[in-house]
Amino acid sequence: MSERPARTPRPRTRRGTALVALAVSLPLLAACDGAAGGAGAGAAGGAGTTAAAGESAPQARIATNVRGGRPVPVDRLVEVTATEAALRSVTLVPVGGATEEAGRVTGQVSEDGSTWRAEDRLEPGTAYVLRTRAEDAAGDRVMQATRFRTVDLTLDQQTYPSLAPLDGETVGVGMPVVLTFDVPVTDRASIEEHLSVDARPAQPGTWHWLSDTEVHYRPKRYWKPGTEVSVDVDVNSVPAGGGVYGQLSRTIGFTVGDAHVYRVDARSHQMKVFSNGELLRTIPVTTGKPGFTTRSGTKVIMEKFDVKRMNSETVGIAAGSAEAYDIDDVQWAMRLTHSGEFIHAAPWSVGSQGYANVSHGCTGLSTADAGWLYAMSRRGDVVEYVGTDRPMTLDNGYGDWNASWADYRKGSALG
Numbered sequence: 001m002s003e004r005p006a007r008t009p010r011p012r013t014r015r016g017t018a019l020v021a022l023a024v025s026l027p028l029l030a031a032c033d034g035a036a037g038g039a040g041a042g043a044a045g046g047a048g049t050t051a052a053a054g055e056s057a058p059q060a061r062i063a064t065n066v067r068g069g070r071p072v073p074v075d076r077l078v079e080v081t082a083t084e085a086a087l088r089s090v091t092l093v094p095v096g097g098a099t100e101e102a103g104r105v106t107g108q109v110s111e112d113g114s115t116w117r118a119e120d121r122l123e124p125g126t127a128y129v130l131r132t133r134a135e136d137a138a139g140d141r142v143m144q145a146t147r148f149r150t151v152d153l154t155l156d157q158q159t160y161p162s163l164a165p166l167d168g169e170t171v172g173v174g175m176p177v178v179l180t181f182d183v184p185v186t187d188r189a190s191i192e193e194h195l196s197v198d199a200r201p202a203q204p205g206t207w208h209w210l211s212d213t214e215v216h217y218r219p220k221r222y223w224k225p226g227t228e229v230s231v232d233v234d235v236n237s238v239p240a241g242g243g244v245y246g247q248l249s250r251t252i253g254f255t256v257g258d259a260h261v262y263r264v265d266a267r268s269h270q271m272k273v274f275s276n277g278e279l280l281r282t283i284p285v286t287t288g289k290p291g292f293t294t295r296s297g298t299k300v301i302m303e304k305f306d307v308k309r310m311n312s313e314t315v316g317i318a319a320g321s322a323e324a325y326d327i328d329d330v331q332w333a334m335r336l337t338h339s340g341e342f343i344h345a346a347p348w349s350v351g352s353q354g355y356a357n358v359s360h361g362c363t364g365l366s367t368a369d370a371g372w373l374y375a376m377s378r379r380g381d382v383v384e385y386v387g388t389d390r391p392m393t394l395d396n397g398y399g400d401w402n403a404s405w406a407d408y409r410k411g412s413a414l415g
Contacts, residue, residue, distance in 0.1 A: 060085035060136035062144045066128075071151040074237035074245055078105065078118040078130065085134035085142050086113030095127040095147065121237035124245070125152035158247035159183035159240050161233050165379065167252040173224075173259045174300040175380025176400045177217035177231055184212035187241030188413035191215075194234040194246075199227050208403075208411030210395045218400045218408065222382065225276060227256040257378060262343075264363060266294055266387030269354050271363070273373065283369045284354025286346065287388070288361040292323075295361075297392025298401035299336040299383045301343075304374065308333035308344070312360070315340045323360065331367060332374035336383060337397040343383065345370035 061083040066072050080090055087109050094103040105128075107118040113134075122128065127149045134142040164178040165171045177197060185191050188209055197205060197217050205219040223229075230253045235246030263272045266287045273280045288294035310333075311326045313319055319326070333344040339361075346353070346364025353364060363383075365373065382401070385392070392402050400408065 058084045060134065060140075060142045062132050062134055062142060064130060064132075064144075064146055066130065066146060066148045068146060068148050071149050072122065074122045074124045074150050074153065075239050076122060076150075078107070078122070080116040080130070080132050082114050082132075082134045082142070085136045087116055087132065087134050088113075088141075089131075089133045090116040091131045092118060092128060094123075095129050122150045123237070124150055124158070126150050153245060156183065157244055159185060159244055160247045161235060161250055163231065163233065163250055163252055165252070165254045168254065170255045170257045170378060172301065172378050172380030172382060173222040173256055173261075174298070174382035174398070174401060175223070175254075175256070176300070176398055177229075178398070179215050179217075179233060181213045181240075183240070183244055184242075185215075185240040185244070186212060187239055188212070188215070190239050190241065191235055191246065192413045194238050196232045196234070198230045198232075199223075200229075201227065203227065206409045206412050207414075208400065208408050209413060210411075216398075216400050220405050222259065222261075222401075223256040225256055225259045229254050229256065256380075260377060260381040262373070262381070262383045264294075264383060264385045264387075266296070266357060266385065268387070269357065271365075275376070281372075283365055283373070286349050286353045286355075286359050286364045287357045287385075288359050289357050292360040293388050293390040294341065294357070294359075294363065294385060295337070295390050295392040295396070296385045296388045297399070299341070299385065299392060300398035300401070301377055301379055301381045301383065302335045302337075302397050303379065304335075304377065305333040306374075307331055308342070310342075310344075315360070317360070325360070332365075332370035334374065334377060335397070336363075337392075337399075339396055341397075343370070343373065 062085070063081045063083070065079045066076065078092055080087065090107060090109065092105040092107065103123070105118050105120050105122070107116050109116045127147065130146045130148070132144045136142060159181040160183070162180045162182075165175055179195070192207055192215070195207060199205065199219065201224060203219040203221075203224060205217055207215050207217045209215045231251065233250045236249040238246040240246055259276045261274045263274070264270070264285060264287065269285055269287070271283045271285045273283065308330045309328050310330050312324045317323050331345040333342045335342055341361050341363070343363045343365065345367040346359065346362070347367050349358050349364045350366050352358045353366065393399055394402050
């Protein structure tokens with residue numbers, strides 16, 4: 001049996017949905033604070049003003065890389081510099097959200113107090129206020145408030161990242177990290193620079209772009225059982241090329257379970273089931289018949305269904321033709337490819353299992369064997385096929401293991 005996967009729309013919401021963009025231009029706000037008895041604090045430079053300067057030189061000044069006139073690009077990392085003064089506090093928040101942590105942009109002050117740099121980028125179409133307090137050598141305060149607005153972006157100018165596996169999921173040793181975007185990424189290097197994977201224990205790995213909308217990550221060899229993996233997709237407001245920016249950042253963590261590797265030989269019509277290197281069972285199977293040959297190579301279980309409807313029209317076999325089928329209740333189905341290869345229960349072909357290949361490309365088992373295998377399997381488990389002249393491809397499902405390590409690394413935009 002074979003079936004193509006359905007395509008479902010993804011939600012397109014921003015991390016900063018609580019940040020309401022103002023529809024009016026915002027004037028520059030100046031704040032002053034002189035010392036008692038008229039002792040002067042220095043005059044600020046840059047986009048704002050400070051307390052009036054005393055007659056003694058040198059003057060303390062504050063400068064920033066944002067202004068209240070032209071809208072600021074969302075990928076701007078805001079910076080503040082103090083001259084003849086030390087920064088004491090810097091806050092960068094959406095206008096109207098000064099008491100809300102959700103929209104606050106955090107940053108770090110340098111050890112000498114001369115600079116502050118934001119740790120995150122900005123949200124589109126949002127008004128911000130940057131408040132800075134510094135102190136000069138005489139102990140006088142230098143204060144500045146700068147308001148600015150960021151460039152507004154349409155949804156077509158933002159690309160939403162979707163991730164697999166799910167946060168908290170336990171997966172098989174062959175599971176790649178799958179990152180997809182709903183708007184094409186043409187500056188792959190810019191995005192990839194903000195992708196990171198941390199594995200414990202550490203294992204070498206790399207990203208590989210399959211297209212402008214899909215990039216995968218896999219280790220050099222199958223994951224070690226028990227590995228804890230964290231993925232940081234820090235692409236919010238990162239340029240993706242062509243005026244498109246990342247729509248939000250995401251992080252997930254997942255665990256690698258036992259090493260389940262199933263080896264199918266289409267010539268002997270047998271599947272050997274291994275767990276952590278131990279052979280648990282040899283199962284008779286049937287695979288694709290001539291004209292519907294099952295692909296040889298390494299496949300990974302993508303999804304599981306207790307019951308699955310399988311209709312030949314989804315793989316281009318016309319209704320009413322000699323090869324047509326439409327079965328509502330195929331049990332214990334596990335998808336291996338986008339093109340429609342599954343492992344599933346096939347009680348109608350039990351007489352051929354172990355002896356002949358009679359399917360339309362899927363791997364058929366008895367209902368009892370399929371149920372047993374289904375119960376122990378999870379997404380990311382590996383199925384290795386041999387015995388046919390039809391090769392598995394890199395982009396047909398989670399086909400990442402069908403390239404050598406050297407070739408797979410070439411798919412990284414960072415070299």
